[in-house]
Amino acid sequence: MIDDPKTHRDTPLARQIKESIRRDGPMTVQSYMARCLWDDPHGYYRRQRVFGATGDFITAAEISQIFGELIGIWAGVVWRNVFGAPGAVTFAEYGPGRGTMMRDALRAARVVPGFSEAVRPYLIEASPTLAGLQSETLADFRGKITWGSKLDEFAPxxxxxxxxxxxxxxxxxxxxxxxGWRIRGVSLDPAGELQFDTLDGDCPHEAFDALLPDAPPGAVVETQxxxxxxxALQSLMQRGPVVMLLIDYGHTIAAAGDTLQAVRAHQYESPLASPGEADLTVHVNFYDLASTLHRAGLALDGPVMQSEFLGAVGIVERTSRLMxxxxxxxxxxxxxVARLLAPSGMGSRFKVLAARSPDLPPLPGFRAAVPANGSSGQT
Incomplete structure (x- = not known):
């Protein structure tokens, strides 16, 4: 999206960021994004209602209860067939939003005998506001749920x-x-408005030239x-077996591209337009993600498209029964359900990757483990 300073809004955080740049100089895109999302008290996730029809975006779990139900049944099958039905198992969610997916998952997982008695739900949430909302959503299960803010503070x-x-x-x-390659950041234009800019500093020129030898001027590379x-997963594996299921929109082939985007009231706008009042997100690079987890010693299944995973775990059958x-x-x-599976929409844009302790068998819903180079060849 082309940035137009005329569309910028003078939010409280925008004023603070401008003052910070005047005082300390330009900031990196990474620092800008972090402040927009987590600044206290003006960061986006410090605000109240960001999910659902009255918020700024809707997740798959908000679109259909079947999404969370299938995740819950999948977790129950993993507990029984992969872990061997231990007497206690932590069922953790990173970034649980309103708690909708966990609520639907716990309700549906009751069909797996013994799982409800063994499960210990654990929500990893950094926002006190969202934690309160999750408590409301999960009122029927509240007595069993624990909240935490760190990625590895629960028991395998x-x-x-x-x-x-x-x-x-x-x-x-x-x-x-x-x-050559430069750091991309945020500075002020002559009128004092936020603008994207190039910054001085250390840059891995050789790595980018090797990865993208034909990249034209203006090409952008992103790293997380x-x-x-x-x-965090390594720390957990040292204490017991671990399985993780990651679902997000992104790509599986290393490529250049500026994927930073902003959504406010279900409408796209420039990431510089409304600091602190729009959701900033990026596309996940599943090539880097798989490579990083593989190097850390985890075994991988996928990535596959969301439509393929949901089909493998029974979305068609579950939908028919519910209808x-x-x-x-x-x-x-x-x-x-059609929105979740659409070939030109969520069904292909969203990918699913599973990681597991290396001594565990392949997980349900996946055809084969990902190659050692971290790429499945899908886009």
Missing amino acids: PAIIVANEFLDSWPVAQWIKTGD RLDRLAT AANPQRAGEIETS
């Missing part, structure tokens, strides 16, 4: 799920110029600090 054996979690992790951006996730049980809502149910 553990099944971890993360839906649209990594897309909000701040990215560093690098841009190709006539003089995925080692933080890998380190038969609720004929007055059959059209609504069918439409919502």
